[in-house]
Amino acid sequence: MNLTDPSRVHLVFPAAGVGQRFGQPHPKQYTLLAGKTLLEWTLDAWKDVPFQGERILVLSGNDERGRALAARYPGLNCVKGGAERADSVLAGLAAMNAADDDWVMVHDIARPCVRRADILALLDHCQSEGRGALLARPLTDTIKRMQGDRVSTVDRRQLWAALTPQCFRFGRLYRALSLGLANAVSLTDEASAMEWMGDPVGLVSGSGDNIKVTHPDDLTLVAFYLQQQGRLTPT
Numbered sequence: 001m002n003l004t005d006p007s008r009v010h011l012v013f014p015a016a017g018v019g020q021r022f023g024q025p026h027p028k029q030y031t032l033l034a035g036k037t038l039l040e041w042t043l044d045a046w047k048d049v050p051f052q053g054e055r056i057l058v059l060s061g062n063d064e065r066g067r068a069l070a071a072r073y074p075g076l077n078c079v080k081g082g083a084e085r086a087d088s089v090l091a092g093l094a095a096m097n098a099a100d101d102d103w104v105m106v107h108d109i110a111r112p113c114v115r116r117a118d119i120l121a122l123l124d125h126c127q128s129e130g131r132g133a134l135l136a137r138p139l140t141d142t143i144k145r146m147q148g149d150r151v152s153t154v155d156r157r158q159l160w161a162a163l164t165p166q167c168f169r170f171g172r173l174y175r176a177l178s179l180g181l182a183n184a185v186s187l188t189d190e191a192s193a194m195e196w197m198g199d200p201v202g203l204v205s206g207s208g209d210n211i212k213v214t215h216p217d218d219l220t221l222v223a224f225y226l227q228q229q230g231r232l233t234p235t
Contacts, residue, residue: 007101007127008052008053008098008099008103009052009053009102009103010051010053010055010096010098010102010103010105010170011053011054011056011106012058012089012093012104012105012106013092013106013109014058014081014092014106014108014109015027015029015057015059015109016058016060016063016081016088017085027063028214029042030065030066033112033219034226034232037069038110038112038213038222039066039069039109040069041112041222042110042112042114043057043070043076044112045113045114045116046107046114046119051105053096053102054075054096054097054098055073055076055077056077056079056092057070057076057077057078058078058080058081058088058091059078059080060081061080077095079092079094084187085188085189086177086180086181086187087181089106089190090174090178090181092106093174093177096170098170100169100170100172101169101170103123103167103169104168104169104170105122105123105165106167106190107164108212110212110213111164111210111211112222113209113210113211113226113229114164114210115209115210115229118135118204118206118210119165122134122135122165125202126167126202129202131200131201132168132173132191132202133166133167133201133203134165134190134191134202135163135164135204135206136160136161136162136163136204136205137161137163137205137206138156138159138205139159139160139161140156141156143156160203162189163212164189166191172199173193176190176193176194176196176199177193180193180196209225209229211225
């Protein structure tokens, strides 16, 4: 981390989604793993990261459980999110007292295995290059494209899978999300908003265990990774 960069670093955790693909009666962030919710496992991963900015958890409007859990984390504030991820992240930014040149990291609440070393490597890259970036992984599988009944193989050498956190200057990210939403642009993550604005985006190689919980079967893998990291004691 570049200690000569005076910009603060803020955090946004979008958690207003309902996790429809998870197939459970509750949002996936409240699934229990070894006595703690996924939301808590994710927030715990960030507790000792030495950032001095604001920390925002974005929840749905009636999510009292999320607010109760957030109260256990000093300095974590809750705001009401929107219908889509971009709406929720923008709501989190709007609630901040941040300078345009401050950095903002956005991290999926369903990625509890993020490593501190990767977080700091991402910030160091952004500070050194003076531009935003995201954690990502080069694709290793053979990738197929289906067009009608025609199947072809895609050259994977230039393809990366996007991870989080994603880190950008506050002012540029706020403008990109605002304009993108106003123009009905499909914004699947923060980087897509910056790309649409024409801003350069960097990629920083992240660890393979930084998976996003999407299906119930993912929990077994998360438990394994948390054990490997020394955060969860095997039973």
